[in-house]
Amino acid sequence: MKAEKPVRCGCGGEPELCHARDFSGIIRTSVRCPICEIQTIYHQDDEEAIERWNRAMSPTAKVIHPEIVGQRIDECSRCFQEVQKGFPYCPSCGARLVW
Ligand SMILES: [Zn+2]
Numbered sequence: 001m002k003a004e005k006p007v008r009c010g011c012g013g014e015p016e017l018c019h020a021r022d023f024s025g026i027i028r029t030s031v032r033c034p035i036c037e038i039q040t041i042y043h044q045d046d047e048e049a050i051e052r053w054n055r056a057m058s059p060t061a062k063v064i065h066p067e068i069v070g071q072r073i074d075e076c077s078r079c080f081q082e083v084q085k086g087f088p089y090c091p092s093c094g095a096r097l098v099w
């Protein structure tokens, strides 16, 4: 799996990874912005925490409903890929979807 970096925070801060042990001694990861101090919950590994952070920072997109050969589909307004009904994020561009 490719090691992703957390994207820059909305405030312009460079986020950092925090590690802490949970009650069972397992090290968990959170992503935190040192400037505005927003922070994700602790996830089971770096990748999951970074993904969660990046999704929270991702732009929003509207779901649009063009008609293709007589069929009304759900499409992301940002990347124009079809999205699954009710899905909160676009699987193609990662934008948060507004239904
Ligand atoms: Zn910030």
Ligand SMILES: [Zn+2]
Binding pocket: 061, 076, 077, 078, 079, 080, 081, 090, 091, 092, 093, 094, 095
């Ligand atoms: Zn998209």
